[in-house]
Amino acid sequence: MRIVHQTSARTTFSLTNTNDLEGHEQLVCVFDSDTGVFKGVVIGILIGALRTGAIGEVAIKAMARMEAEQVAVIGTGLQARTQLEAAVASRNIKRINVYSRNQENRTMFAQEMTKKLNVNISVSGSAEDCVEEADIVICATNSGVPVIETNWLRPGTHVNTVGPKSVTRHEVPTELAARSSVIATDSIEQLRAYTTPHFLVGTTHENRITQLSDIVTKKVSGRTSDNDITLFCSVGLAGTEVVVANEIMKAIQ
Incomplete structure (x- = not known):
């Protein structure tokens, strides 16, 4: 390409x-x-991770609550690192939890990113424990099945998902879209152009998806309440x- x-x-x-x-x-x-x-x-x-992190930062600034202090990270790869850096750059983050299936990876992630960000990172024993008190949830995995459940999230949570989002493989559940007051992406055109359809295309939620740039420029409303759950589906704007x-x-x- x-x-x-x-x-x-x-x-x-x-x-x-x-x-x-x-x-x-x-x-x-x-x-x-x-x-x-x-x-x-x-x-x-x-550079791909850096640009995705930069877009993630824009999403958090535009969609997360201003008072957000706690972040949950599901995943420990490069994308998880740049998304977490984006969150710390966007809000006054005081607490971070991380979870992945590999205990060694999540322990190493916590040690490395605590040193880099100067914010203490705790290792969670389960995904539910990781996200249940979070203000911002970052999903950055390669999982083909949902890594979180919607009922784990408290009111006011913002979710960034950067992992798989096709109809056959998606790291967040479709039910999350139903509970979200705002759903945004960096490119609706790209989202609708996947060879294997995006997991929200063809659902009742497709027409609710908002362009992130329209929220940033205030062409459309974003979060209207501190209790809103908001969802950003990153596609990596070309x-x-x-x-x-x-x-x-x-x-x-």
Whole structure:
């Protein structure tokens, strides 16, 4: 897949292997749009996690309660790390719980991210224990079945889901959409274009899905009550990785 993004000073493009082959890498190149001079290249999956984290931060800022203090993280991979960084950057977070199926992974995650974020992270013994008191829940797994249950969430909770969301494999339950006052995504067009349909497409909730940008710009209402449960379904807005690459090049000059 080739994506081009141009600003007044930079042109960048992203090349991603769209075949299901092991070991593929993402390549994002940056050129000066006026002179054609090559400025740099970003290789690897980190930029994807950074851009998804950045979008997650926008979602939390726009949708979570201002008073949110406690975060629950389900998952311990790279995406879980950048989403947690987004939450800490967005709100005055005082408590963090983490859970994953692998005890060694969740212990290591807690140790590493406590040191990085300077916020104490507790390891939970179950997903339910992890989320039951949370103000913000981050689901960042590769699970094909729901990793949380809707009735575990207390009123006012915001959920970011960045893992599988197809009709055949989804990490959050469909019932969560029914209980959510606001459902948003970074690209409704992409959400509806999946080869295997998104788990909310074709349901009564599809027409309730709001573009995150419309909430940010106040074209539509987001959260209207501190008791609202809100849901953000991240699809990884196409082209955002090239914007991040462009900003990286500007920062290191």
